[in-house]
Amino acid sequence: MSKPTYKNALKNPVFNTVSKAADALSLDAYVIGGFVRDYLLKRGDAKDIDIVAVGSGIELAKEVSKNLSHKPKVAIFKTYGTAALKTAGVELEFVGARKESYTKDSRNPKVENGTLQDDQNRRDFTINALALSLNEDTFGELLDPFDGVKDLDDKIIRTPLNPDITYSDDPLRMMRAIRFATQLNFTIEKESLDAITRNAERIKIITNERIVDELHKILASPVPSIGFALMHKTNLLPHIMPELLALQGIDEKEGQRHKDNFWHTLEVVDNIALTTDNVWLRWAALLHDIGKAPTKRFDKKVGWTFHAHEFVGSKMVYKLFKRLKMPLNDKMKFVQKMVLMSSRPIVLASDVTDSAVRRLIFDAGEYVEDLMTLCEADITTKNPKKFKRYHNNFKLVRDKIVEVEERDQVRNFQPPVTGEEIMKTFNLKPSREIGIIKDAIKEAILEGDISNDYEEAKALMLKKGKELGLSIN
Incomplete structure (x- = not known):
């Protein structure tokens, strides 16, 4: 049976260059992974292209560079047996086909030369094991040993081999499964999802930097709550962000209850994702209520209280960023400021005085619009009348900000007298x-x-x- 052919995917002239170089070296070469997946999903042209050679990927990279008119520099990573070069707005990474074996305490495998089948076996998901041949006689032929195309059609995340082995070998793949499910709005196959739950503890061997990279991508997705709900369902969240998990649950005393602040937070993150691509503002939405768990108290007269949760939460932001090895620079300070001020416009909305607005502008500075965006996202009531009233109140605050700022110019305030x-x-x-x-x-x-x-x-x-x-x- 002939294989399906996708020559249209390989219209970029660089693929012809790779094809000629591979044939000159008598190597079988394939474009594999994300480029093929995104082409089939019609997600636009990928800028990162992975090339697998059955043989030396480094030698193929050198030959490709030699055949390109501008002779781009080849970056060689001997430890990993990979090489990379940039040309015509894309980055090509070359690697020799390989098979891998893992030890219990590391995600870094022992690597041996292998066949294309070995290389496809080691891929994280079926949708990332798709390969297109680059050799002249089979140019554009699709090699899909695990029915990855069907999984793309069915919107399924599935591992090529036993998911317990796949996730235990490299636990970062658990985060990647959740990230792809979030980005693509796919479903993780049940067997695979159960395997993540069984192997959740293994995430501890992954560096925080790698985990944060996946968290950023989840937060940058159209509906970030998908990822955080999956991390919660698979028991990954306690190992990554226990502060967020601590918000879950509803307590009741003397007939008085409070909302579940965990699920409320996920709604806020989804709301803000509709209005901003700023990942740090999305982080602020994710963390805006983390101070509520440690400050929760019950008072017989007023019910449940969370006094100073914004202040406590802003301090927790620093500790969380430090623990996850995230930047402790202006990005962290921005998130801290947003968390610290997250209730200010809400209080202000009930009494929009000039002096209160001036203080808000003065304290928020250049981030006052971001703060208002966060507060509007924080409206998660399902009562349509309340929803409309709250938004109308915030519109009054926004209008007042414009009026006061034009008149009094207190944003980024510099005293008139030095x-x-x-x-x-x-x-x-x-x-x-x-x-x-x-x-x-x-x-x-x-x-x-x-x-x-x-x-x-x-x-x-x-x-x-x-x-x-x-x-x-």
Whole structure:
């Protein structure tokens, strides 16, 4: 029976170059994995192309470079037996076909040369084991030993071999299964899903950096909750983000209940995914309520409370980022700020005063729109009247922000009177009096007692200096 042929997938001239180079070296060569999968899914042209050679992938890469007019540099990774080069907007990675064997305590396999079948056997999922021949006499022929095309049609994530072995050998594949299910809106086959649950503990041998890379991709998906719900179902979540899992459950005392903050959080993440591609803002949505588990209390008069959960949550962000080896830079500080301020616009919505809006703009700075986007995503009520009312309230806040900002210009606030001018005016060296005067000016502007104007600020400076017993120079 003849194999299906997909020459149209290989229209990029670089495939002809690889074909000629492979035939010149008498190697069988194939494009395999994500490129083939995405072509069949009509997901657009992939920029990363994996080439498998039955023989030396490094020698094939060198031959391809030699045959390209601009002779791109070949990056060689001898330890892994791979090579890579960039040409015409794509990156090609070459590897020799191989078979792998694993030890219990590492995801790094012992590698031997192998056949194409060996190489397809070691692939994580059937949909990633699809290969197209690049040799001239079989150019474009599809090799699909595990019915990966059928799994694409059926929207199924399935391992080529025994899933327990696949996931135990390289536990990162469990995260990849969940990530692909989330990105593609596919279902993980039951046997495979059960195997993830059985092997969940094995995720501990995977580095945090690798796990976070998959978390980023899950969060960047159209419906991120799919991935987090699957991590929860398969018991991976306790090993990765116990802070998130701690939000699950509804307690009841004296007839009073609170909402399940875990599932609420996943709704918020899905909501924000509809309005922003900013993965760090999506992280903020994921973590905005993590302070609620440690701050949950029951008060007979008011019921369930979560006092200062935003403050506690912002501190937890740092610890979580540090534990997962995520960047402790401005990205982390952004997420912290969003979590810390996540309730401010909600409180403000009930009484939209100029001074409260000025303070919100001052504290949120350049991130005030992100903060409003987060707060709007936080509306998960199923009551249509409440939903409409809350959104209308936030629209009033947004309108007020525009009005106040145009008039008072307090975003990224710089005081109209500098510390240097205060020192010069009163012949001062660095001292607490300078801070007192600067704070007085800032507070007066935020309260609306004076305009964000140099002359008014200077007049207040002189008045405050006099109150402090300072002499004008």
